[in-house]
Amino acid sequence: MTPPRRSLLRPPPRGLPVPPRPVLSLALLAALLAGSAGCASDTDAEDLDVTTYLHNAQGYAEGGHYDQALSQFRQALAIDPGNDKALLGEATCLYWMGTEEAASAGGHILLAEEKFEKLDPSSYGENAWKVHLGRGMVHARLAELWGRKADLARRQGGDAAALLQIREAEGKVKLHDAKASSEFDAVLAMSDQPLARNNLTALFFLATRSALAAKDEAGFSRSMDYFHRYEKEVEKSKALWVEMEKREPKLADLYRQKLKAAERQEVELRDLMANILFKQRRHEDSIKELDKVLALDPWRASAFLNRARNEEELGRFGAAADDYRRFLKATDLPPGSAPVIEATDRMRRCEEAVRERMDR
Numbered sequence: 001m002t003p004p005r006r007s008l009l010r011p012p013p014r015g016l017p018v019p020p021r022p023v024l025s026l027a028l029l030a031a032l033l034a035g036s037a038g039c040a041s042d043t044d045a046e047d048l049d050v051t052t053y054l055h056n057a058q059g060y061a062e063g064g065h066y067d068q069a070l071s072q073f074r075q076a077l078a079i080d081p082g083n084d085k086a087l088l089g090e091a092t093c094l095y096w097m098g099t100e101e102a103a104s105a106g107g108h109i110l111l112a113e114e115k116f117e118k119l120d121p122s123s124y125g126e127n128a129w130k131v132h133l134g135r136g137m138v139h140a141r142l143a144e145l146w147g148r149k150a151d152l153a154r155r156q157g158g159d160a161a162a163l164l165q166i167r168e169a170e171g172k173v174k175l176h177d178a179k180a181s182s183e184f185d186a187v188l189a190m191s192d193q194p195l196a197r198n199n200l201t202a203l204f205f206l207a208t209r210s211a212l213a214a215k216d217e218a219g220f221s222r223s224m225d226y227f228h229r230y231e232k233e234v235e236k237s238k239a240l241w242v243e244m245e246k247r248e249p250k251l252a253d254l255y256r257q258k259l260k261a262a263e264r265q266e267v268e269l270r271d272l273m274a275n276i277l278f279k280q281r282r283h284e285d286s287i288k289e290l291d292k293v294l295a296l297d298p299w300r301a302s303a304f305l306n307r308a309r310n311e312e313e314l315g316r317f318g319a320a321a322d323d324y325r326r327f328l329k330a331t332d333l334p335p336g337s338a339p340v341i342e343a344t345d346r347m348r349r350c351e352e353a354v355r356e357r358m359d360r
Contacts, residue, residue, distance in 0.1 A: 056072045066096040128190070132186040132187045133201065137180075139176040153165040181205070207229075211223035271306070320346070
């Protein structure tokens with residue numbers, strides 16, 4: 001079954017998928033930057049300056065202006081170098097600047113890793129999960145970037161130098177994957193913190209990575225457990241954004257954007273879970289997930305292709321041929337690509353099977 005595309009590069013070889021980038025909403029970013037220990041007191045002029053910088057930084061961050069937010073956090077740190085809220089804000093802004101598709105992103109994400117590693121979660125009290133979440137997101141991004149480097153080395157040839165680069169990059173992917181998983185597990189383990197134990201970013205990553213790494217029934221089961229937890233929480237989030245749009249019509253565009261972001265993340269995970277169910281030969285369940293994917297994203301080519309494979313396995317050749325046809329219409333892959341050639345061949349065989357049944 002063809003896996004969904006998961007990066008801006010061409011799809012990675014089977015068995016070596018690029019880790020997905022966790023999705024962090026502006027609401028979660030605000031939660032990360034708000035309420036941390038170490039905020040300055042309002043009792044003297046210097047602390048008032050720190051408070052002003054922190055307030056300005058949070059406003060810039062919520063608007064997606066991470067470079068300006070970073071400047072404000074660093075202004076606060078120039079006054080109070082040990083301010084926990086400013087330190088966390090600085091690291092979080094560097095992470096976001098490291099997710100941009102720009103030449104400077106690599107340097108920002110490495111600096112974010114350095115800053116997060118220096119933070120002591122215990123000094124944040126009930127907000128310790130925010131440090132673990134930030135670290136997890138940084139390691140997930142680093143795993144993605146090393147995965148891209150491995151893909152590039154594979155395309156450049158099979159000489160000794162390229163093989164060394166591939167091995168190094170794959171080792172880094174595994175290292176950062178493991179660190180990200182550990183940090184996200186730490187977030188979900190904080191059962192006394194609702195925002196932590198139900199965190200969509202952590203659940204999305206753990207469900208995805210465990211699904212891609214699963215080799216036996218236990219691995220598949222663990223991934224599905226994370227997925228079902230994610231499924232419950234994303235429905236709550238979507239309902240919240242719909243309700244907030246009604247309550248605050250002036251901010252309707254913002255809440256619609258949040259809803260769309262939640263739906264995009266959900267599509268990615270459901271598409272992947274459908275692949276896992278296919279591997280388990282649970283074809284009806286796989287089709288149900290793909291139906292939900294297409295309800296959210298009606299022109300998702302990979303979902304048509306994957307649903308066709310399920311239908312073909314169940315002997316529903318007419319439905320399979322229709323979905324292969326829909327895939328060929330929706331895909332932006334070139335005519336000579338392997339998925340297009342395979343889908344065209346399978347469509348013709350399914351159409352032939354339908355004709356044979358009618359002739360009996």
